[in-house]
Amino acid sequence: MPMYECEHCNALYWYAEKSNKSYNTTEPKFTLCCKGGKVQLPQLQEAPRVLYDLLYNNTPKSKHFRDNIKAYNSMFQFTSMGAKIDRGRSQARGPPTFILCGENYHLMGNLIPPEGNIAKFSQLYVFDTQDEIETRMGEHHKEIHEDIVRELKQMLDDNNVLVKAFRMVRDSLTRESNNTIKLRLLDKREKDGRRYNLPNTDEVAALIVGDFDINKTDRDIVVETQSGRLQRINQLNPAYLGLQYPLLFPFGEDSYKEDIPFNKGNQSGSKGRHEVSLREFFAFRIQERTFKAKLDLMIKDIRANKIFGRVCAVVYTIEFQKRGLPHAHILLFLHKDDKFPTAEDIDKIISAEIPDKELDPEYFEAVEKHMIHGPCVYRRKEDVRTINKYGVDLDSRYVVPHNRLLLMRYGAHINVEWCNQSRSIKYLIKYVNKGHDHVTASFYRRVTADAELDEYDENVIFKDHENLEDVVRKASVKESMFLGWFEANKDYAKQGH
Structure with missing residues (x-):
């Protein structure tokens, strides 16, 4: 399902939630969250x-x-x-x-x-x-x-x-x-x-x-x-x-108060109400989603702790299931020296088996809760372990491939697959981008022998009918401030500064 973002407060929306009811508009506007930028509230702090x-x-x-x-x-x-x-x-x-x-x-x-x-x-x-x-x-x-x-x-x-x-x-x-x-x-x-x-x-x-x-x-x-x-x-x-609710507001943060003014920069001489209403206050707060924060934390964790090795690039997109729940498709591109060449190497980071309930009960419980699905083609050891779901005994054929560390740390359904064929890569790239005209891409590189650049993110917005090669050649894409900084470093390096 397509996902859209409020241009003012970054709240996430479905297309059908647009305020502009004109049919098939390619640039929908959303106001349920911040009324088009009129409602501006401070973000809540991370918990102690x-x-x-x-x-x-x-x-x-x-x-x-x-x-x-x-x-x-x-x-x-x-x-x-x-x-x-x-x-x-x-x-x-x-x-x-x-x-x-x-x-x-x-x-x-x-x-x-x-x-x-x-x-x-x-x-x-x-x-x-x-x-x-x-x-x-x-x-x-x-x-x-x-x-x-x-x-x-x-x-x-x-x-x-x-x-x-x-x-x-x-x-x-x-x-x-x-x-x-x-x-x-x-x-x-x-x-x-x-x-x-x-x-x-x-x-x-x-x-x-x-x-x-x-x-x-x-x-x-x-x-x-x-x-x-x-x-x-x-x-x-x-x-x-x-x-x-002291555990929801551990700092004693203020909730709604009557005299919060609208953001002046987004008022066009309106003679009506100038303060945020109770409904507008909570509409803004409800739009603060935890899914995106958890996703960002996991990607940072994978990269910083080298769970799968050194990450050169990440491409991901978020879409919504039929029940409205968000999930992400993520592609990780690893450093050429951190590829896993053998099946034994892959088995160290990906599991598709029911763990031993006696030896690792917490891991068993996590697999039982999050990772039971339909059969897949991963190689599994012959064993007699089963998990009973809805009165049916399921063996390891029904375990979704996963990484134990990520499963235990984030307590969610996280399917991990190893991809080493060009046809599979093309399929995954196509799947990640299906139904969307916007994905998030992060590239990492070393700027010196000892210093590593944290992250390079650049948002590129384009219309459905535009050719991607033409989009990349746009001056606004080619001449971003960030890329200009790299060019300036080249020039200064030549001058000995």
Whole structure:
């Protein structure tokens, strides 16, 4: 299925999602993501190392975390969910059903629990923090790992501005326990929301000692020491999502706020609305895809760690399956000295067999989950190992050829094939480019004996009817700034500089 890219924010689209409804246009425009460049938001930061490893590594610890991520998030959330729940429906048959009447909302209590009560939610950041880990784990002891809870606590203490604000309350109460303290989570930000979404603690919160009129706070969230009331959090406060989903927003990043202006460079004297709406904010955020980031990481991994040898060039394209899921076709061109000449050499990097479940249970599980398909022609050893899928015992004939390292590291279906015939290469090149007029190509070369140029990417856009040889001869292609830099180096080298 064809893939298109927003020219402003690089969001990925299907052709049918174009805003220009003219039939068979070759230059479609897309506005669902950023309204043609009018919506400009800062990109979210990469997660702190602790959380990143838990999310993306393929260790038993990481797998456990991902399987229980909802429980881990609930341990650290500041707010509870409020809603009118319909409990009258029978759950005897069919999938579990959770029915809400009306809207879902978030609630926050006081800074200190009533005497004799256990601290919950945001109170855990303030009250009785000596036993914080044990209290957070609560009744989840059997399903939750204490070392992960400790690592996440330390990560949030070090990075999350909302956590730091509540820790300020703890420290203030420790110094003067008789004080009546209120924590005011501020609604307004001084910095431009188009460029900044990571405020510091002073921008997020203020401590208030003594009396204070909470009715004059607009959309600020004022958390009192002890009032005995639950308050409903306004969804327009920038901290709304960060309070409920601390593991999705590990730095306490701002979510939506009302005063984010449109990008001025893309407004043409409009007299209408000038601020980003709630729908536009989330439409932009939803378009941030993880697939492309994971693909880039894998290609970088293959090249930097020489998983298959030295890579001279990479050509890849992304297309979508019928269910809308993306997948990539990648061609790797290896250095002439890193070709694998024999079948024994290839067997070292490509496997098409069921691994021994007793000797390597994690590898067996990965093959079972990701790499069972139809029979193919790879040579396999004679063995009696099978994998049961949907009640059918399948042997190694149904294992898709793969590389063990990539499979275990990325936990996805990654088919690896070795190509050494010109006819096969032509077929693969044709397959990579089928249905597309745009692919990504990266070429790597050495500029000196000791220094290696990281990467050379150049996007070339052309029409469906254009001849490729004519496209390559275009001045805009031949005279790019990057290639001009190489030519300049030649000239300066001749002059002795």
